[in-house]
Amino acid sequence: MRVRTTSAVAGASALLLLTGCGAADMTRQASPFANARGAKTVTLSVQSWVGAQANVSVARYLLEHELGYRVDTVQVDEVPAWDALSQGRVDAILEDWGHPDQEKRYVQDKRTIAPGGDLGVTGHIGWYVPTYFAKRHPDVTDWKNLDKYADQMRTPESGGKGQLLDGSPSYVTNDKALVTNLKLDYQVVFAGSEAAQITQMKQFAKERKPFLTYWYSPQWLFEKIPMTEVKLPAYEEGCDADAAKVACAYPHTPLKKYLNADFAKTGGKAAAFLKNFKWTTEDQNEVSLMIANDKLTPQEAARKWADRHRSTWRSWLPS
Structure with missing residues (x-):
């Protein structure tokens, strides 16, 4: 059971593309890139804590530089993120700490969200x-x-x-x-x-x-x-x-990833990559430390990590 953020943000913020640590609040607002059929675009949900930013920064960097995707990153609290994912307003959540009610509703009953596998980190x-x-x-x-x-x-x-x-x-x-x-x-x-x-x-x-x-x-x-x-x-x-x-x-709690069900089927190499994305606590902390303590931008931290760990992330790339 994950116990961090559940409250929805009141009011819709203006949509901002992520630069540095900024992100749009997607509680009520849709990204123009989410669920865009046929386009090489991906929208990732990012939570407010730095470990979640580390996941997303590395995924974004590799999707853009290795697979040629345009990646949009938006900030959503944990429970509203499930609603956004179900509706196709975001394509993936990369770090969920366990929401059994949401999982039953969207994965088992409505089948609008698909499991994306383990992140590889235990919270x-x-x-x-x-x-x-x-x-x-x-x-x-x-x-x-x-x-x-x-x-x-x-x-x-x-x-x-x-x-x-x-x-x-x-x-x-x-x-x-x-x-x-x-x-x-x-x-x-x-x-x-x-x-x-x-x-x-x-x-x-x-x-x-x-x-x-x-x-x-x-x-x-x-x-x-x-x-x-x-x-x-x-x-x-x-x-x-x-x-x-x-x-x-x-x-x-073994941390999990989830994908929008349509994106999981039609998202091509991006969906396959996100399912393959799996790293260790040490990996996540290495990137988090660069962002939060060394004051690198998420993109800079992701690039440094990727340069040091090619043998890890190459296995995530779909053939």
Whole structure:
């Protein structure tokens, strides 16, 4: 089960072709290139986190430079992206963290979306503390001991409780329910976005302060700020079925790709390439690090990765 973004963006943004990290909001608006029969064009959905940008930047680079396609890239939140994909407003989603309701509706029942295979990366969400703090206080990695450190995790924003730092308020997480159901002396505080959350974590790390944060793997920041996961009650199938009663850890989720069903049949070499696209966590993090930390454009990062890993991506090209 993927638990990040589900809220639709209110209002339709003007359509913009992706340059650098910009993208159009496709919640309500169609791309002129999506589902364009007979044309060598592809429209890829890109989510807001940098790992998703890494997938799309490499796919786009290779589609354009190796297969001669025109690629349009548009930004859509996770659940609205399924609607856009079903309607042919985008052709592919390259990183889905598990939406069983959407899969049943569009893949099994309506058959307007086709599975595109595994991305090759396993995603996991959890609670983390900086490793420098875990080394000094090893018992903090058991959730039962978190209250012992709540005073040290307190911030002006957490209202006298320990702070559990989350990202965007639009990310759907189990954290508020977990804090309540595990009876923890913590307050969930939203940074506002992935970028804002990273900024706060970097500042804490610079000052060697303790912090507790919602975070996820794969993510390039682990290379810059080593973090240790806090063990929550073990995940079991169905333990998160009732959002209000969740009292277990997040699952490990093999990330999937999905294609518009018509595009999967008629998309030719582009569709075949996207089905073949499969890389590792290390590959994704390498590109993500170049985009987010080294400040390369997605296109520059994709080119550098492609130059270094020809043996990997050549197998993705259709014969």
